[in-house]
Amino acid sequence: MPQLAGQVVIVTGASAGIGEETARRLVRGGAKVVITARRPDRLEALARELDATGAHVLAVEGDITSDTDRRKLVAAALAKFGRIDGLVNNAGYGTRGPVEIVPVDLIRKNYETNIFSLIALTQLVVPAMRERGSGCIVNIGSVAGKIARPLSSIYDSTKHALEALTDGLRGELKPFGVRVTLIRPGFIATEFIEAANAVSADVIANAGPYAPFYKNYHAGTKSLRLVAGVPDDIARLVEKALVSDNPAPRYSGPFHAKIFLLLKWLLPDRMLAWVVRLKP
Ligand SMILES: NC(=O)c1ccc[n+]([C@@H]2O[C@H](COP(=O)([O-])OP(=O)(O)OC[C@H]3O[C@@H](n4cnc5c(N)ncnc54)[C@H](OP(=O)(O)O)[C@@H]3O)[C@@H](O)[C@H]2O)c1
Numbered sequence: 123m124p125q126l127a128g129q130v131v132i133v134t135g136a137s138a139g140i141g142e143e144t145a146r147r148l149v150r151g152g153a154k155v156v157i158t159a160r161r162p163d164r165l166e167a168l169a170r171e172l173d174a175t176g177a178h179v180l181a182v183e184g185d186i187t188s189d190t191d192r193r194k195l196v197a198a199a200l201a202k203f204g205r206i207d208g209l210v211n212n213a214g215y216g217t218r219g220p221v222e223i224v225p226v227d228l229i230r231k232n233y234e235t236n237i238f239s240l241i242a243l244t245q246l247v248v249p250a251m252r253e254r255g256s257g258c259i260v261n262i263g264s265v266a267g268k269i270a271r272p273l274s275s276i277y278d279s280t281k282h283a284l285e286a287l288t289d290g291l292r293g294e295l296k297p298f299g300v301r302v303t304l305i306r307p308g309f310i311a312t313e314f315i316e317a318a319n320a321v322s323a324d325v326i327a328n329a330g331p332y333a334p335f336y337k338n339y340h341a342g343t344k345s346l347r348l349v350a351g352v353p354d355d356i357a358r359l360v361e362k363a364l365v366s367d368n369p370a371p372r373y374s375g376p377f378h379a380k381i382f383l384l385l386k387w388l389l390p391d392r393m394l395a396w397v398v399r400l401k402p
Pocket residue numbers: 134135136137138139140141158159160161164184185186187212213214215216235262263264265306307308309310311312313314315317
């Protein structure tokens with residue numbers, strides 16, 4: 123069973139929410155952690171909090187969508203720690219709005235962050251793992267990748283793509299001893315909603331015939347907050363995957379995520395839409 127202590131793990135999107143809490147948990151467990159995101163002040167504060175000596179934590183500012191920044195990240199991790207045992211592909215955000223009116227540029231940007239950049243970073247990290255015959259890639263998906271919601275189809279489809287990507291990659295890397303898993307969070311109280319609202323502000327403000335639906339959307343979001351989990355619910359699953367010889371293909375949490383996924387498995391699509399109120 124791989125020990126967490128001593129593993130070198132990159133966590134993307136570590137300036138907030140799930141990534142930040144994952145970094146905390148991994149450092150507590152003795153891992154050497156490389157944290158990255160665009161906001162350097164947040165990263166530096168987290169690095170100081172976790173390890174004032176700087177021996178076990180490295181903060182590397184960067185935009186995941188930049189090829190230069192991705193290469194800088196991997197080079198910095200190797201220069202400091204000499205190898206990479208784990209990659210937690212967590213950076214991501216959501217775009218809100220009906221398919222009809224979200225500008226294609228915004229859709230591309232969302233795919234660029236949640237999918238293409240995740241693939242490109244994975245491509246940089248895999249060769250050394252494959253040659254060494256060990257390593258673990260943990261992709262942060264979403265229950266929304268299985269149950270897509272109206273007004274959230276763009277984001278949900280990025281996470282749906284990640285489902286297939288993770289499954290295929292798992293099979294490709296298994297013969298080389300590299301483990302690949304997907305974690306499907308349910309609703310977790312983070313800055314995710316605020317970030318999605320900020321990115322989609324123009325779309326929401328100009329929703330035209332879809333504008334009345336936003337009333338229900340906001341109400342739905344409010345009721346989800348009542349059952350929301352905390353970031354450590356997911357950080358715990360990341361740790362579980364990193365210390366497993368043979369991680370589950372998928373993990374989900376907190377409890378409501380398991381219920382939603384069970385309903386998806388059990389119910390025909392139309393009944394599921396009715397039960398979980400998949401209407402705008
Ligand atoms: N919260 C939920 O309910 C939920 C549910 C299912 C799945 N998820 C997934 O969980 C992951 C983490 O989300 P969260 O809830 O923790 O949201 P969050 O609090 O908004 O954190 C998102 C993180 O991603 C980083 N990020 C976004 N765009 C980036 C870019 N271009 N380059 C580098 N970093 C970038 C942000 O850092 P900077 O802004 O500093 O760059 C931040 O650290 C995402 O993949 C999300 O889709 C969340």
